[in-house]
Amino acid sequence: MKRTEPSRTTESTRGQAHVLEGVVAALLILTSVIFALQVTAVTPLTASTANQHLQTQGAGTVSGLLVAAEDRGTLRDTVLYWNESASRFHKSGAEEQYTDSIPTEFGSTLESTVSPKGLIYNVNVLSVNTAGQVVEHQMLHQGQPSDQAVSITRSVTVYDDDRLRDVNESQIDQTVSNSTGYFASEVSEGPLYNVVRIEVVVWRV
Structure with a gap:
């Protein structure tokens, strides 16, 4: 075959x-x-992603806290928490800033809200001087922010007749327009004194 x-x-x-x-x-x-x-490769990046997510959550919390503090007036009390005789905020250190927390109602709320989340934060107050330049005053300094730090701001309009606060956050007779050492300059001839911006910078180590 x-x-x-x-x-x-x-x-x-x-x-x-x-x-x-x-x-x-x-x-x-x-x-x-x-x-x-x-x-x-995902392993080392997971912590970074989690940290960023936590910081973003913290930023949202701080944003809501700033809005509530503005509504209650505690943010304004903090801006006016000025010791005229010492030309610094009440109970601030030799470098004219706090290193732990701000001893006002707003500061206490901020500390009790942010720190339990494992976040570190700084608080700056920014204003414009008579030359139109932005001046930054470090009110609370806890450390150097990381590259992933998140910044949240809220503005407070300060008027000539706004009264400074004493160490207990009670109003005193002296107004900001009569102050000689207040951190923000008077930039208007009318009733407006200045617009101060509160900046909270949060990050995770």
Whole structure:
């Protein structure tokens, strides 16, 4: 009986199939290696992503806190918490700033809200001087912000007849327009004294 030889077409088809299988196998191996490397690389980034998420949550909390403090007047009390005789905020240190927390109702609320989240924060007060330049006064300084720090601000309009606060946050007779050492300058001839911006910078170490 005469044996039928396999056709060249069949051999060619089988050869192409083997080549294709080899390519697919190589791609599977390559994909597996890449996937394994990606899984390994995700590990150190996970903490960073979690930290950023936590800071973003903290920023949202601080934003709401600033709005509430403005409505209650405690943000204004803090801006006016000025010791005229010492030319600094009441109970602030030798460098005219706080290093732990601000001893006002707003400061206490901020501390009890932010610190339990594992976040560190600074508080700056910014105003415009008579030359139109922005002047920053560091009210609370807890450290150097990280690259992922988030900044939240809220403005307080200060008027000529706004009274300074004593150490207990009670109004005194002296107004900001009669103050000689207040941190913000008077920039208007009308009833407006200045617009002070409170900046809270939060981050996680």
